[in-house]
Amino acid sequence: MTEYILCFILFCIGLYAVVIKRHIIKIIIGIGIMEYAVNLLFILIGYKHGAGFPFIEENMKVMAGVSMVDPLPQAIVMISIIINLTVVAIMVALAVRIYEKYGTFDITKIKRLKG
């Protein structure tokens, strides 16, 4: 149970960075921390202490007496990491262009849109 609660705390730390921080790069890092927290939670859900790799023998028979971890969360986390990579890539690209146009990373000074 403790590890799940720690995951939620990590998620909240990331959310804190996104909401409170003013530096664009720190906000992106905050999103990254939230992503790690969710991925970690997913892996922990499928984890089983002392279990082996999720290999299945020929003819789809599970090896007798061997317990395995759940393979689905691992596959999902793999896809999730790819999505997160794209998200972070596009945010960093936008941050670079924003720096070129505004000359600052401070989100409070990047305020041309109002109302």
Next chain:
Amino acid sequence: MIFIFVIIPILTAILLTLFNKLDRRWLGVVTSAALGVNLVAAFILISKLAGNGFQPVVYKLGGWTVPMGILLVADGLTAFMLVLINLISMICAVYSIKYMDKFLDEWKYFVLFLMLTASFNGAVLSGDIFNMFVFIEMGTISAAALIAFDTAPEELESAFRYMIFGSAAALFVMLGIALTYAYTSTLNMADVAVSIVLNKNVALISFITVLFIIGFFTKSAVVPFHFWLPDAHSSAPSPVSAMLSGILVKVLGLYALTRIIFNVLGADVSAVLMAFGVVSMIVGGLLAVYQKDIKRLLAYSTISQVGYILFAFGLNTQLGFFAGLFHMFNHAVAKSLMFLTSGAVMYATDERILDNFGGGLRKKMPLTSITSFIGSMSISGLPPLGGFWSKLLIVIAAVQSGKYGYALIAVVVSIITLSYFIKWHKEIFFGELPEKWSNIKESPLVMLLPMIILALLCAVSGFLLLPGISSNFLEPAAKVLSGGVEYGKTVLELAK
């Protein structure tokens, strides 16, 4: 064969990438043709569904059986959304042929546009929560790239803001998905629905529901989570604004929310949806009155109208769902029309601040002025137009469920809507023409045609209520939502 809705746009996008030296006109024509094929396919799907009494059509990706593989499900609601998505995106693609003249690297625009449409189609077709999440993320990323397409400072700023809000919301959804998987050991929507009915842990389901609500409310810009929408919608190129406002908030936000809350989790959240819907209605409407920018006003109006739809869904009755979906259709058509109109005005005059117009454009752009008048009056709910019928149905549904106060608010906000659209028209189209606009021209035909089609749709969409038409289009969609978790049992039986 329902996967073609996703395959056609993606294949076309790949083709455009390969042949990006093509003449810029042809890029747009190919895009519109591909989306037109999708629209025809959506109508064929509806006729097929009508043939077998709206039993869902199920497709197993890769032939894997239910809990293992990913399922694509097309039921009444999906068919309704598919028609809406492909109709609006085809019209916006036709409009883009001329509008994107001003921009460089048009092929990138059309590739992103096709990916956006593919992600919408995928999100409504998917029968697997994580698969739906992947499509939603794909839509968010392509939308952010489209918003920042011109790389002006404002566009970069709003795209960045949208990315932050969108990905934070997506992570809340992902957390909800993780907990759902931990509880039910499956991510297939039908399977999750069935196993939650069998074994209901109210505390956990409520927590998951809250996570999904935070995520999807942000995606659909319901009031406390709306900060990204006015920036994003007002800075994007106009056809993209039309797509964002017409479809994105409805598919990635409202559709995903209602599908998961009503059909999968079966949670009773009607009080929450109604409260947030009414707050969105009022706040969006009041903020719209004070806007100075032509597109920003429309963006705030979108927040207000999304509030109407959410409120109608929150009533949780058959008529409420029907009215909400009907308003979704009317608002998608009319608001896309308004954004295309504002694009045409900006294309002709290069001006976007309401006070600087001085009115009178009606004399120079008569057709644009007529279509935009029809569109805005449809959103405000003037009698013969589509928006009137859907708002009337929402009010009737509210009165039927005994929510008299909310019904009164809905009527009052409708008057506020009328007031800001009158202001919009007074500043742009009505009155005497100032000197500076003496040599502007009516928009080119390629831009006028989409607007005329949308205006006609606004004018005749009341006919969707006729018994023969509504029983094949809107009623089955509303039935899916009001059927609740029955969805799971039906789909599982078909997927055996």
